[in-house]
Amino acid sequence: MSFEDRLSEVGLNLRSSIIRELLKFAASPEAISFGGGVPDPNTFPRHQLAEIAKEVVEQDYSYTLQYGTTEGDDLLAVQIIKLLNRIYGIADVQRDQLLFTTGSQQALDLMARIFLDKDSICFLEFPAYLGAVSAFRMSFPRFETVPLEDDGMDVGYLENRLRELDAKGEIKKVKFLYTVPNFHNPASVTMSLEKRKKLIEICDRYDILILEDDPYGMLRFSGERLPSLYKLAGPDRVVLLNSFSKVLTPGLRIGMMVGHSSIIRRATMAKQAMDLCCPTLTQRIAARYLERHDLVEQLKPGIELYRGKKDTMIRALNEHFSEIKGAKWVDPEGGLFVWVTLPQGFDTIGMFDVAKAKNVYYIPGEAFSIEKTPSTSMRLSFCLPPEERIVEGVRRLKDVIAQYGREKGLM
């Protein structure tokens, strides 16, 4: 029996993750996968977390095994407010400006639910973070994409589009603009300070809410830390999302939403109807961890690990890809990804079968487009494979490109 005929519009329009489909075979031991943005388990402080897990179940059981509030653990909130001050220099976040979510993904879903209707307009960067697209899409808004440049969003393009929408009387339909300013997923670029200021100026002028997603910000390898949009413009203009997934562990599924109390209040009401609350256990584990350990210090070996892997990947690309005329790649200042663009004519989804045959996996650029636009680009994650596998994987990729290029008469 099929239930397709009674599905809702949302139910009918769900799409299975292309990334998931592509990476089905990436788990075999011979495969080298630059696919998922999955952190290296060696960076997880498992001994400390194991001790804390035992302790908070044993001692705080009437909290950690019980229902919690929708807003989340107050002890964790105390720690996060301190951490926000430390990493962003935001000194004045109040408890009612903070909501804990199941990863940032739930915060994206919450933003969609409380702001987006069918006739709403939602701005995204292009290429786009797919998780955001899939969350927003369930409200069927109109997507507007702003191209990414080497120093972040093309703010001139954005300004023109907003001017046009304003002229057409549609500016009120723009509910928010979503951006990943640091070490973008997938484009790996970082928005310059000048563009951050310009973006805020434009959004102030047209009264556009900014949704700033910063899961990778603490993973900086080089260059100067830039102020967050939230730090520059405050909660009247910006909602800030962050997550422990890339800097502590994804397994706890702790995301957070920082913003104006009136937005957080609505998001909390929606979350209450969606799942009542996040697990109290995982939140209290994180709270105790932050009470006892200096996350910024603890993260340093992890940053070194990722920097080493990133350097290895860039060296391998320099060595093997330099002869591919027209190919280019971003050397990211942080994060988990390198965005590689091949010469015109290449189609990285078409090339995927060749890659599969050679047992090397990447995410084709098409996966980061809203309407499945063919793409010459691909995202390479360097976070999970060991360094020697990164070198070998890039070598395999070069062979893939050479074979596909020959087959298609591109090289």
Add this chain to the structure above:
Amino acid sequence: MSFEDRLSEVGLNLRSSIIRELLKFAASPEAISFGGGVPDPNTFPRHQLAEIAKEVVEQDYSYTLQYGTTEGDDLLAVQIIKLLNRIYGIADVQRDQLLFTTGSQQALDLMARIFLDKDSICFLEFPAYLGAVSAFRMSFPRFETVPLEDDGMDVGYLENRLRELDAKGEIKKVKFLYTVPNFHNPASVTMSLEKRKKLIEICDRYDILILEDDPYGMLRFSGERLPSLYKLAGPDRVVLLNSFSKVLTPGLRIGMMVGHSSIIRRATMAKQAMDLCCPTLTQRIAARYLERHDLVEQLKPGIELYRGKKDTMIRALNEHFSEIKGAKWVDPEGGLFVWVTLPQGFDTIGMFDVAKAKNVYYIPGEAFSIEKTPSTSMRLSFCLPPEERIVEGVRRLKDVIAQYGREKGLM
């Protein structure tokens, strides 16, 4: 600054939980609260869970601290499939018929998202479980309510309404019927076997999907265990929800959805866009617990505890409420609640201020209506207060009723 002017229809129509508002002051040490349906922390197997928590973080860290699949932990699935067979006699549940969710609440939200549109019709029992109403409401369906009787849903009423809808050509709009057959929240009644069979017969005739929610089924004090609707009619007719919140611990936030693989597949796709996955840690803790401990056996002292509390509450009601002419209450065969109905003229929400002054808390029946209908009923949870506080609380409630009744000229 307010963001109200740019909220979506969902955002604008969110309602803050009336229960939450009512119970704000119920936490003071002098208060006796029959409010929340919160399990007694003494029933949580904290020592075993503490050991397991430590072990699975230490040893399974590359799973428990990492991202998981949207479907959830396969080891937990193995255990749940066994448990479903043991408690329901359902022998043939496949892995692709099972999805783990953040409590049952998320499963309710998933059902709403994949099935309900604005013109959909959704059947509920009256009084209704509020969590279901708040989840379903975000899709703005038309609610149809079926009155509850002492032996469950008034299936004759349901049959008439379906006949009328069929005559009006609206039967295809009915997306599902939601029911809590065992120890209903809040009405505390249990659907008889005869009615279960009749309900299925009616739903077969009109091709209505049944959403069966059974969080309390394992907490039976007396009477014979009745077959679940899922057991009687299978996945072509029924989606079964269950949860560990009332039988192990709510803090893990583990709910589950069992149904036809085509429904589970859609729900999984929606969940992926909503939060990617539940925490791997909490799922693996539950899996190891079920591998090593017999949940059914372990639950026995908890059932005895609740039975004792329920008996105490019923004795206290018999003693103190018998003189209130026209008052009646259900002596439930299991679960966590007693549903008390006062004589005509009483309004349990109007009476709440008197109760607050006397430091005793309950949930007024109005909270379980869809359009805030005044009610003579109230829900009393006996699960949390110790027995002597239950006796004292019922005594206070009698004083509340007497005072309110005198003030309103009802007694």
